[in-house]
Amino acid sequence: MGRVTKYNLEKLLRRPVEVALASEFRYCEPIVTDKTLAIVISQSGETIDTLAAMREARRLGARVLSIVNVVGSTIARESDYVLYTWAGPEIAVATTKAYSTQLALIYLVGLYFAEVLGTIDEEEYKTVVNELLLIPSKVEQILDSKEAIQYYASIYFNHDSVFFIGRNLDYAVGLEGSLKLKEISYIHSEAYAAGELKHGTISLIEQGTLVIALASYGKLFEKLMSNVVEVKARGADVVGLTTESRGEELKKTVDSAILVPDTHPMLLPSLDVVPLQLFAYYVALMRGCDIDKPRNLAKSVTVE
Incomplete structure (x- = not known):
């Protein structure tokens, strides 16, 4: 998920995006300032490594946007901003629908930021949004x-x-x-x-x-x-x-x-x-x- 986010956001925003393993983040002396946006992605909102990384990012001055599935989870509560995937309960341990909904949110976040920054033209914006609306029917085809x-x-x-x-x-x-x-x-x-x-x-x-x-x-x-x-x-x-x-x-x-x-x-x-x-x-x-x-x-x- 992180690498998809990096490739797409850098293309859309023309801003550097770094992907970090949550379990390693605290120990690599990350370069984080009050100009940093940390996007934290978690299905459960309770994963200990991700939670610790988020707290470290906030300690260093970053603003935190979390993308989580479980409403009211710890990560959601402690974030500056939260977007819920609304994937519903996922019984299987290996996540599937949470991954798909996380992708959808990342697309929307990227498009919104690109629109604000002026790094996407109106025609391209409409094209991506229209194609995004067709994704469910194309998944059905598969x-x-x-x-x-x-x-x-x-x-x-x-x-x-x-x-x-x-x-x-x-x-x-x-x-x-x-x-x-x-x-x-x-x-x-x-x-x-x-x-x-x-x-x-x-x-x-x-x-x-x-x-x-x-x-x-x-x-x-x-x-x-x-x-x-x-x-x-x-x-x-x-x-x-x-x-x-x-x-x-x-x-x-x-x-x-x-x-x-x-x-x-x-x-x-x-x-x-x-x-x-x-x-x-x-x-x-x-x-x-x-x-x-x-x-x-x-x-x-x-x-x-």
Whole structure:
């Protein structure tokens, strides 16, 4: 979520955005002033590391905007400003709908700030808002074709290791897809920026390794395809994900393709994450895992 926020807000606002792990924030002597806005994102509003990071940011003078789901939670109460996602109760430990609603709020915050700063023109603003309103119906389209994702899960559910690769926003979404897969299926999974493959990661690719290549971000599609060729040359099986408009081009390079409807580039994470969540769900189901309550995990982390 943080990396999607960084990419989108920096494009919209032309202001530097730093992503910090809440568990590390207090210990890295962060550069925070009274001109800093700290955006704190939490489903439960009670995660101890996030709460501690927020308090440290406020101590250093930052204003805090929190994005939380649980009304009246500690983070919500202690923030200067709060936006609720209104995702409703989420029973499963591995969050899905909270992630989607957090994305929607980040888009709206970014658009509002960009309008105030004058870094977005009126036509672009209207285009993004209109496309945002279409996201629910486009998600329905993806859900209507979930049988293909279920089929891919039936082929690859017995793999011991899975790699997600992407560039820019695709890399950011890959982090979430990888997290979901490891959380509920107990498969070792990692996400990498595709441009970093040759700096070490590619040594892990061998015959039959599953690589999920996210290629929805149009500006970097060709570069991502070059990375796909590289891993396939080392024996990887590649499942590619892109938009419908690039589907035929993708199919020329990957072994299997998952397509999502086209939308504004900024909003692609909202669509791309759905098939990745479905893939993780079906893989975990076929492995006999407890999907709602994965082992060793809790809904809210309340100890450091």
